[in-house]
Amino acid sequence: MVTGKSSKVGARIAATILFVFSLVWLFPIFWTLLQSLRPYGDVLKHGSVSWPQHLNLQNYWTALVQSEMWKFFINSVEVAVPAVFITLFLASMVAFVVSRYSFKFNIALLMIFTAGNLLPPQLIFIPIFRLYLNIWVPGWINENNVLYDTQLGLVLINVAVQVGFATFVLSNYLKTIPKEISESALVDGASVWQHYYRVMLPLLRPALASLGVLMTTWIYNDFFWSVVLLKTGAKRPITAALSNLQGEFFTDYNLLAAGAVLAFIPTLVVFFTLRKQFVAGLTIGSTKG
Amino acid sequence: MSEIMEDGVSRRSVLKGSIAGAGALATTGILGAGTATEAHAAGKKVSVGSNQSDPAAKKNDAAWVAAAKKAGFDVKLNTVDHNTFQNQISSYLQGTPDDVFTWFAGYRMQFFASKKLATPIDDVWAKIGSQFTAGYKNASKGLDGKYYFVPTTWYPWAIMYRKSVFAAAGVDPKTIVTWADFLNACKTFKAKGITPIALGDKGGWEAMGTFDFINFRTNGFKFHMDLTAGRVKWTDPRVQKTFNNWKTMFPYQNTDTLDLDWNAAAQLVLQKTAAMQVMGAFHASIYTDPADLADLALFPFPEIEKANGREAVEAPIDGYMLSKGATKNAANAKGLAGFIGSTGYADAVLKVAPTALFANSKMPKPENAFARQQVELVQSCKYIAQFFDRDSRPDFASPIFSNAIQKFLGGGDSVAIAADLQKQWDALPSA
Numbered sequence: 001m002v003t004g005k006s007s008k009v010g011a012r013i014a015a016t017i018l019f020v021f022s023l024v025w026l027f028p029i030f031w032t033l034l035q036s037l038r039p040y041g042d043v044l045k046h047g048s049v050s051w052p053q054h055l056n057l058q059n060y061w062t063a064l065v066q067s068e069m070w071k072f073f074i075n076s077v078e079v080a081v082p083a084v085f086i087t088l089f090l091a092s093m094v095a096f097v098v099s100r101y102s103f104k105f106n107i108a109l110l111m112i113f114t115a116g117n118l119l120p121p122q123l124i125f126i127p128i129f130r131l132y133l134n135i136w137v138p139g140w141i142n143e144n145n146v147l148y149d150t151q152l153g154l155v156l157i158n159v160a161v162q163v164g165f166a167t168f169v170l171s172n173y174l175k176t177i178p179k180e181i182s183e184s185a186l187v188d189g190a191s192v193w194q195h196y197y198r199v200m201l202p203l204l205r206p207a208l209a210s211l212g213v214l215m216t217t218w219i220y221n222d223f224f225w226s227v228v229l230l231k232t233g234a235k236r237p238i239t240a241a242l243s244n245l246q247g248e249f250f251t252d253y254n255l256l257a258a259g260a261v262l263a264f265i266p267t268l269v270v271f272f273t274l275r276k277q278f279v280a281g282l283t284i285g286s287t288k289g
Numbered sequence: 290m291s292e293i294m295e296d297g298v299s300r301r302s303v304l305k306g307s308i309a310g311a312g313a314l315a316t317t318g319i320l321g322a323g324t325a326t327e328a329h330a331a332g333k334k335v336s337v338g339s340n341q342s343d344p345a346a347k348k349n350d351a352a353w354v355a356a357a358k359k360a361g362f363d364v365k366l367n368t369v370d371h372n373t374f375q376n377q378i379s380s381y382l383q384g385t386p387d388d389v390f391t392w393f394a395g396y397r398m399q400f401f402a403s404k405k406l407a408t409p410i411d412d413v414w415a416k417i418g419s420q421f422t423a424g425y426k427n428a429s430k431g432l433d434g435k436y437y438f439v440p441t442t443w444y445p446w447a448i449m450y451r452k453s454v455f456a457a458a459g460v461d462p463k464t465i466v467t468w469a470d471f472l473n474a475c476k477t478f479k480a481k482g483i484t485p486i487a488l489g490d491k492g493g494w495e496a497m498g499t500f501d502f503i504n505f506r507t508n509g510f511k512f513h514m515d516l517t518a519g520r521v522k523w524t525d526p527r528v529q530k531t532f533n534n535w536k537t538m539f540p541y542q543n544t545d546t547l548d549l550d551w552n553a554a555a556q557l558v559l560q561k562t563a564a565m566q567v568m569g570a571f572h573a574s575i576y577t578d579p580a581d582l583a584d585l586a587l588f589p590f591p592e593i594e595k596a597n598g599r600e601a602v603e604a605p606i607d608g609y610m611l612s613k614g615a616t617k618n619a620a621n622a623k624g625l626a627g628f629i630g631s632t633g634y635a636d637a638v639l640k641v642a643p644t645a646l647f648a649n650s651k652m653p654k655p656e657n658a659f660a661r662q663q664v665e666l667v668q669s670c671k672y673i674a675q676f677f678d679r680d681s682r683p684d685f686a687s688p689i690f691s692n693a694i695q696k697f698l699g700g701g702d703s704v705a706i707a708a709d710l711q712k713q714w715d716a717l718p719s720a
Contacts, residue, residue, distance in 0.1 A: 041577060044556065066344065129380055144385040231338070231381050233369040240373065247343045248371040249571040250552055 036060070036257035043254060059258035063245060067255075069262060071234070072241035076266075079151055079237060080219045083158040087215055088208050090159065091166030096196045098167075099174040100182055110171060117164035125228045128157065132229060149231045157229060158219045166211055173207040174200065209277030217267045238263050332363040333621040337609075338387035339366055340374035348641045353629070356637035362625050382406040386612035388622040389629075394428040394606040395675030396518060397683055398438050401610075402431035408611040409435040413623050417630035424673055425648050428606055439609045439630045440648035442638070444570040445663050446498050446603035446676070447587040454561050458483065462588040466599075468506075468534070471591040475541035478564045485541035487563035489554030490698055493691030496546070497677035499538075499567045500694060501603055504531045506593035510601040510672040517680040523711040532703035534593055546698045569605075570663055587662055589669070601672040605679055606648060682717065689713045 035043075037055040046053065063069050098110045135147035147153040177200075185199045223239040230236055245252070245259045271278065341350045347368065354364045367387050369377070374391075381390075382401060392398055401407050414436040418426065421440065429438040448462075455462055458481050460474045475485035490496035505513040508527045515521040516528070543554070543563065555572050557563035559581060566572060567590065576582040589599045609629050615622040628634055635647040644660045655661055667673065678686035693706050 044559075044575070044577065047560075129384070133384060146385060148384050227373060227377055228380060231369070231377070231384055231386070232367050233342075234367070236369070240370065243373050244342055244370045246370065246372060248340075248346070249569070250343075250574045 032257045032260055035254050036261050038254050040252045040254050059255045060262065062255055063259040063262055067241065067244055067259070069238070069241045069259060072236060072238045072244075073266070075151070075235060076220055076237040076239075079154045079158065080216055083155045083162070083219050084212055084215045086155070086159045087162045087166050088212060091163050091170050091211075092201065092204055092208065093196065094163075094167045095170035095174050096200050099171045100195070100200070110167065113164045113167045115164075117161075117168070121161065121224055125224070129228055148229060149235070151230075151235055153229050154225060154237075157225050158222065161225075162215055162218065166215065169211055170204065170207055173204065177203055206277045206280040209274045210280075213271055213274050213278050216270050220267060333361055333624060334363045334365065335389060335618065335621045335625045336365045336367060336387035337625070338374070338381065338390035338612075339368045340371045340391045342368055342370040342374075345642065349638045349645075352641045353634050353637040356633055357625060357628055360628050360633060362621070362628060364625065382612060386614050388615040388618050389609050389611055389625055392438070392608065392610045393675065393679045394438055394440060394608060395679035396681055397675075397679045398429075398610060399432045400683060402435075402437040403433070406613050407431075407437045408613060408615045408619070408622070409433075409437055410439070410611055410623060410626055411436050413439070413626045413630065416627050420630065420632070420649050420651050422650055425606070425650075428673070428675070429608070437610055439626050440606045441608045441629060441634065442645050442647055443604050443606040443667075444646060445667050446502070446567065446569045447589055447663075447666055448565050449555075449558060449568050449572040449585065449587050450565045451558060451561060451581075451584045452586050453584050454483065454558075454564050458564070460564075462586070465588060465591055468537075468591050468593045472537065472541070474564075475538075479541060483561070484543045484557060484563040485565060486538060486543070487549075487554040487557040487566045488542045488546045488698075489549030489551050490546050490695055491548060491550040491553075493687060493695055494678055495551040495554070495568075496694050496698060497686070497690070498569070498603060499535065500531070501674055501677050502567065502590040503535050503593065504528075505601045505672075505674065506590065506597055506599070507531045507534050509594075509597045510674070513601075513674065514680065517677060519682070519685075519714055523707045523714065528707050529703060532697065532707070535697075536703075547695055569603075570659075573659060582659070585659060587659070587666065589666055600670055601674060602667055602670040603674045603676050604667050605676045608648070684717060685714060 034052065036059050037057070038052045039054055039056065039058055042052055042054050043050075094109070094113060098106050129148070132148040132153055133146050135153075136145055137147050137150060137152070139145060141152055142148075142150045147156075181199065181203070182195065185195050190199065220237075221239060222237070226237050226240055233240075242256065242259050242263060245256045337354075339350055341347060350366060350368065354366055357364050365387075374381075378392075378401070383406065386406075392401075398407075402409075409431070414426075414429070417439070421429075425440045426436075429436050429440055431437045450462060458477055460477055465471050465474050478485040488496060488499065501513065504516065507530050508516075512521060512527060516523070516525075521527075543549070543557065546554075551566075551568060551572075552575060554563070555566055555568060555575050558566050558572075559575055570587070573582060573585055576585055589602065592599050609626060611622050611626060630649070632649055632651050635649045635652045638645055639647070639652070644655055644657045646655065646660065646663060654664060674680055677690065681690065690710065693710050697703055697706055
């Protein structure tokens with residue numbers, strides 16, 4: 001009886017704590033939404049910590065159409081989609097080899113891939129910048145004939161930065177898949193490619209989906225590389241569009257809030273589309289004895 | 290950012306509006322030297338990197354680009370948002386920069402000129418020189434004495450206030466000449482429950498304006514320029530005089546300076562809970578109601594040491610430079626630079642930004658009262674500073690100096706702060 005009661009109290013306390021924390025998390029989002037619906041004039045008159053008198057969608061219209069945020073959104077998609085697919089493709093192949101075949105440099109190879117991830121971009125961007133200025137590309141990609149200031153360059157750097165982490169996650173995941181599956185595939189005469197493509201890749205789906213969500217968010221949110229490796233305003237991604245909403249002297253924070261809401265919608269869409277796989281990807285393997 | 294256009298007043302138009310004609314420092318010049326007329330061949334291609342990303346500023350760009358087209362230039366505009374443009378400038382100039390790019394006069398320009406990232410344009414100035422006064426000519430030269438910069442527009446810093454607030458408190462801004470007058474006015478406002486001075490320094494740069502004014506009013510213009518350029522040490526006792534004078538203002542400032550950006554502080558003046566703000570003319574940009582705007586005025590920062598009077602002012606000049614890459618397209622880029630220096634450019638911008646203040650001395654004086662005040666203010670001054678972050682090394686102004694100012698406003702010991710500033714200046718790589 002006593003234990004039952006105390007566990008009930010415990011549950012109450014836990015619920016209260018969870019409730020408070022969810023408020024802490026939700027409040028900034030709620031506040032952003034509220035501010036994004038308020039015209040700047042309303043804030044100016046009543047101060048930003050006041051109950052809004054007018055709410056409308058004007059800020060969204062301004063951000064999307066007048067500030068042409070949609071163009072920057074397309075830029076982001078053009079970088080994020082190829083980058084995520086190439087990263088997952090390359091990383092799954094490396095992970096397949098290091099986890100399914102044993103050879104001398106197996107572990108070393110995996111470590112090299114993972115170690116590359118430990119270098120922060122702030123440390124390597126100057127050599128990368130110099131490198132990009134010296135890599136030739138044909139004129140139809142960039143009239144200056146260098147990789148610098150191209151979206152291709154942005155895709156490549158994102159692949160390079162993300163592939164290490166993706167390899168690490170995927171190889172760990174692959175290790176949880178019983179060897180017997182591979183053995184039976186080999187017995188059935190599958191080539192290496194068939195073994196990878198027909199047997200392992202389908203099994204990797206949950207892990208690929210959850211990684212896909214993470215990578216999309218990371219690459220989509222990247223601001224750093226686009227500042228370092230692009231100079232043309234019109235090529236820059238959505239994160240740059242948000243700085244477009246900030247003025248030289250004056251920033252309309254209500255408009256900025258609307259821009260921020262617009263910018264985070266796509267990541268939510270990706271998450272909810274792949275939610276099932278995402279959760280499965282997080283937990284699969286954890287029950288293995 | 291967005292323009293607040295609700296009442297048809299755009300901030301930029303106000304801002305830009307201020308000083309036309311900078312007849313200011315102007316004397317007359319010889320006729321015309323219009324380079325625009327020389328560019329006959331159609332479609333001379335030039336690429337231009339622009340930080341003019343605010344909606345109204347974009348309109349200005351569109352206007353002069355259209356005018357340049359008529360003059361024979363095919364301008365490809367690359368607009369990047371203002372803050373990123375500045376943060377990115379170093380890699381931008383070392384990468385594959387546009388032929389011509391927007392930049393600022395002062396040490397900020399000289400820094401990149403001396404790094405050989407800009408193209409000298411003495412030949413352009415041979416044509417447009419007659420349209421600018423000596424002040425602008427000096428502001429356009431690199432440390433090697435060559436021209437690197439074409440000035441276009443400018444705006445001054447001063448003490449911004451609302452006439453109605455001053456009238457209600459019975460304070461006449463014309464009588465505020467000396468530091469004692471100023472502190473007395475502050476006392477009057479404080480007694481009436483109005484914050485005398487609104488100051489926000491959340492961004493780290495806003496209060497630099499106040500520092501600059503107090504410094505050159507206390508120690509003279511030459512000392513200020515020597516200090517910002519590193520020719521005088523921060524440990525010099527005169528720096529402490531500046532900080533000490535500032536401290537006499539502290540009781541009259543709002544206490545949450547580090548929580549407010551300039552905009553939030555300016556709103557205190559707009560909402561009449563504060564009386565004054567030491568700010569650039571862009572203070573006007575938050576006045577969306579024309580009635581409020583008509584109530585806005587400015588007066589010069591008061592005198593501190595009699596010897597220095599009120600003879601110096603901060604009036605940052607914006608303009609254009611040629612990148613080192615422009616050498617590949619030198620004839621076209623220089624032709625366009627000449628156009629930007631001509632009245633052809635200024636006329637086009639004036640049409641969309643009627644309150645803009647131009648460096649070109651051939652432009653007429655502005656009609657707007659607030660803009661005229663700005664021209665008169667600058668005309669009455671002997672020396673023009675560009676603002677701390679334009680007069681000093683870019684890597685010193687921010688983050689080193691901006692942090693120091695924030696520490697000082699937070700109650701830090703000014704002697705320790707000055708010593709620390711010198712230590713950090715000495716640690717910078719030689720420019």
